Amino acid sequence: MTSYSPEQTIRKTNTLDDFWMPFTANRQYKAKPRLLERAEGMYFTSDDGRKILDGTAGLWCCNAGHGRREITEAVSKQIAKLDFAPTFQMGHPLPFELASRLAEIAPAGLNKIFFTNSGSESADTALKIALAYQRAIGQSSRTRLIGRELGYHGVGFGGISVGGMVNNRRAFPLQLPGVDHLPHTLDIARNAFSVGLPEFGVEKADELERLVTLHGAENIAAVIVEPMSGSAGVILPPVGYLQRLREITRKHGILLIFDEVITGFGRVGNAFAAQRWGVTPDIITTAKGLTNGAIPMGAVFVDERIHDAFMQGPDGIELFHGYTYSGHPVACAAALASLDIYQQEGLFSKAIELESYWQQALFSLRELPNVLDIRATGLVGAVQLAANSRGPGQRGYQVFEQCFYNDLMVRVTGDTIAMSPPLIVEKHHIDSLIDKLADAIRQAH
Numbered sequence: 001m002t003s004y005s006p007e008q009t010i011r012k013t014n015t016l017d018d019f020w021m022p023f024t025a026n027r028q029y030k031a032k033p034r035l036l037e038r039a040e041g042m043y044f045t046s047d048d049g050r051k052i053l054d055g056t057a058g059l060w061c062c063n064a065g066h067g068r069r070e071i072t073e074a075v076s077k078q079i080a081k082l083d084f085a086p087t088f089q090m091g092h093p094l095p096f097e098l099a100s101r102l103a104e105i106a107p108a109g110l111n112k113i114f115f116t117n118s119g120s121e122s123a124d125t126a127l128k129i130a131l132a133y134q135r136a137i138g139q140s141s142r143t144r145l146i147g148r149e150l151g152y153h154g155v156g157f158g159g160i161s162v163g164g165m166v167n168n169r170r171a172f173p174l175q176l177p178g179v180d181h182l183p184h185t186l187d188i189a190r191n192a193f194s195v196g197l198p199e200f201g202v203e204k205a206d207e208l209e210r211l212v213t214l215h216g217a218e219n220i221a222a223v224i225v226e227p228m229s230g231s232a233g234v235i236l237p238p239v240g241y242l243q244r245l246r247e248i249t250r251k252h253g254i255l256l257i258f259d260e261v262i263t264g265f266g267r268v269g270n271a272f273a274a275q276r277w278g279v280t281p282d283i284i285t286t287a288k289g290l291t292n293g294a295i296p297m298g299a300v301f302v303d304e305r306i307h308d309a310f311m312q313g314p315d316g317i318e319l320f321h322g323y324t325y326s327g328h329p330v331a332c333a334a335a336l337a338s339l340d341i342y343q344q345e346g347l348f349s350k351a352i353e354l355e356s357y358w359q360q361a362l363f364s365l366r367e368l369p370n371v372l373d374i375r376a377t378g379l380v381g382a383v384q385l386a387a388n389s390r391g392p393g394q395r396g397y398q399v400f401e402q403c404f405y406n407d408l409m410v411r412v413t414g415d416t417i418a419m420s421p422p423l424i425v426e427k428h429h430i431d432s433l434i435d436k437l438a439d440a441i442r443q444a445h
């Protein structure tokens with residue numbers, strides 16, 4: 001490890017005053033910045049020249065690692081050929097080609113693809129499609145949406161309404177009406193240190209029956225959940241839980257939406273968590289790994305029966321929804337190149353191949369001080385630490401910061417450290433990640 005020097009970082013950069021940073025403690029960061037200047041393969045390079053092991057695939061998005069030449073070339077070629085073309089009442093070939101490629105890897109039936117620019121837009125798009133679909137089939141009273149505690153569906157008003165991370169909602173009281181939430185599935189008392197999916201908690205899906213009784217099935221349009229809650233700290237679905245949600249939603253004519261913005265494109269094995277865990281929802285939302293993080297883009301995978309319901313009735317615009325950049329040519333080029341890499345390098349099965357090595361490596365941290373729980377599946381995992389006496393989140397932040405000094409990038413949510421390395425990760429990277437993290441956990445107090 002080379003030595004870290006915040007002073008040097010500050011001197012080299014401008015005052016950092018004018019960028020209002022997202023989801024960041026701006027004053028804390030600007031007093032002690034962490035700047036990444038380059039990236040290649042499994043590593044970032046910081047502005048003080050250190051190679052930082054990427055333990056988080058950027059922000060859960062660079063699944064094929066950084067600096068992929070194939071993507072750079074595809075993007076450069078595309079921007080020179082067609083920088084932009086509208087997709088409202090016009091078209092260009094790329095989104096059609098990309099949609100067909102995506103339909104090939106999607107769970108059966110989810111072959112109608114709507115393009116967005118982010119996970120937040122994908123979530124809002126899915127909710128709007130669900131509401132409009134219920135109307136289109138004559139079920140206009142189905143206007144309620146159900147999310148889940150600790151869920152994260154981005155930052156649009158739809159997403160924060162169905163989401164369940166308290167800080168993301170608290171300052172914005174004006175949210176969608178008619179939303180209710182399922183309980184979250186984090187249950188450390190019963191499931192701590194589960195290897196793979198936790199054994200206990202399938203009954204939490206039965207809460208949906210309670211909400212159906214409370215609100216009336218005829219008033220509920222859709223349920224949205226992440227198959228695995230990523231942002232809240234890698235909360236895994238209990239065995240049988242997703243299946244139960246599927247049974248209940250199907251029984252009551254409620255659409256089931258999986259938000260796979262993190263789990264999509266290989267994170268837990270297979271292309272989608274829906275395939276890994278054998279449950280097919282009606283709609284899947286994605287973003288992030290779709291373009292390997294290189295260009296902003298999202299995609300919503302919709303069951304053809306939902307799509308087809310919109311294609312009845314008089315000719316005309318079927319869905320009054322879309323973004324200027326839906327199906328942007330440069331983003332499509334990045335996505336097509338990313339898909340090529342994922343498929344040529346077999347990255348959708350990498351998370352299954354390395355899963356047991358990854359789990360064993362993470363579970364080796366079990367005896368370290370203050371470790372309350374470890375959760376891991378595919379190539380994603382989390383270590384939940386006990387809060388220290390200075391308050392919730394303080395120890396977690398300390399570990400996160402120390403990891404950076406140890407040349408490792410992780411994510412922190414409260415006192416939970418989350419990791420999701422690029423799927424090109426090798427065993428020696430995993431070993432190094434664990435060493436650096438263990439050192440940071442030992443140093444935290």
Ligand SMILES: Cc1ncc(COP(=O)(O)O)c(C=O)c1O
Pocket residue numbers: 117118119120121123152153154155226230231259260261262287288
């Ligand atoms: C499950 C999920 N949905 C939606 C989003 C929002 O995506 P974006 O930040 O691209 O809007 C995220 C981002 O982390 C996510 O994890």
